[in-house]
Amino acid sequence: xxxxxxxxxxxxxxxxxxxxxxxxxxxxxxxxxxxxxxxxxxxxxxxxxxxxxxxxxxxxxxxxxxxxxxxxxxxxxxxxxxxxxxxxxxxxxxxxxxxxxxxxxxxxxxxxxxxxxxxxxxxxxxxxxxxxxxxxxxxxxxxxxxxxxxxxxxxxxxxxxxxxxxxxxxxxxxxxxxx
Numbered sequence: 001x002x003x004x005x006x007x008x009x010x011x012x013x014x015x016x017x018x019x020x021x022x023x024x025x026x027x028x029x030x031x032x033x034x035x036x037x038x039x040x041x042x043x044x045x046x047x048x049x050x051x052x053x054x055x056x057x058x059x060x061x062x063x064x065x066x067x068x069x070x071x072x073x074x075x076x077x078x079x080x081x082x083x084x085x086x087x088x089x090x091x092x093x094x095x096x097x098x099x100x101x102x103x104x105x106x107x108x109x110x111x112x113x114x115x116x117x118x119x120x121x122x123x124x125x126x127x128x129x130x131x132x133x134x135x136x137x138x139x140x141x142x143x144x145x146x147x148x149x150x151x152x153x154x155x156x157x158x159x160x161x162x163x164x165x166x167x168x169x170x171x172x173x174x175x176x177x178x179x
Contacts, residue, residue, distance in 0.1 A: 007073035014062040025062070026055050029077050036081045041088075054080045117175075124174035132167035139164055 005024070013021035033054045037047025057080050061067055067076055099106070125133060131153075138149040139160075146160040153160070 006071070008070035011062050011067055011070035011073060014059070015065045017063075022059055022062075025058065025073070029058065029074070030055065032074070033077065033081055036078070037085075040081075040085050050081065050084060053084050057084070120175060121171075124171050127174060128167055128170060132163055132170070135160055135163045136167045136171070 005021075007028075010021045010025055014025065030051050033051045034047045037050035038044065041047055041050060054077060058073075058077055061076070067073065125136065128136065134153065135149060138144045138152070139146070144152070146157045146164070150157045150160045155163075
């Protein structure tokens with residue numbers, strides 16, 4: 001797109017549905033928005049998010065013809081940046097207030113994990129039949145899916161799931177017995 005094209009012309013072309021004009025607005029305004037975000041949000045990721053949000057709002061306004069003075073595109077974008085950042089800060093403050101007020105109700109208490117007897121688990125795994133032990137190791141240690149395990153073992157995916165289910169039941173019973 002030609003740099004000589006004014007913001008007003010771009011705005012007019014966007015109203016008529018010109019995608020190239022939209023791309024030019026994004027190309028012109030994106031770096032400015034990012035700089036504003038870096039300065040006010042102090043995070044590259046937040047600045048990148050701001051670019052997306054502001055460009056979306058800007059293009060929506062331009063498409064709908066809501067920009068009163070088409071020559072004032074840059075101030076419109078700056079104002080949109082300012083309002084978006086204020087909205088984000090307001091939302092963050094509101095979230096903090098809600099967490100302070102209702103946090104104890106919303107966040108469940110952390111329960112301690114029961115102690116796992118590794119030696120006992122090893123004995124229980126060794127007590128499994130070879131095929132069951134192989135399926136358990138492939139599923140939980142190698143993190144293979146049932147389909148992958150079945151392909152390697154030459155059995156169906158459903159059969160792997162049945163073997164795994166039975167092996168887990170045996171492991172649970174073994175771990176619950178008192179020795």
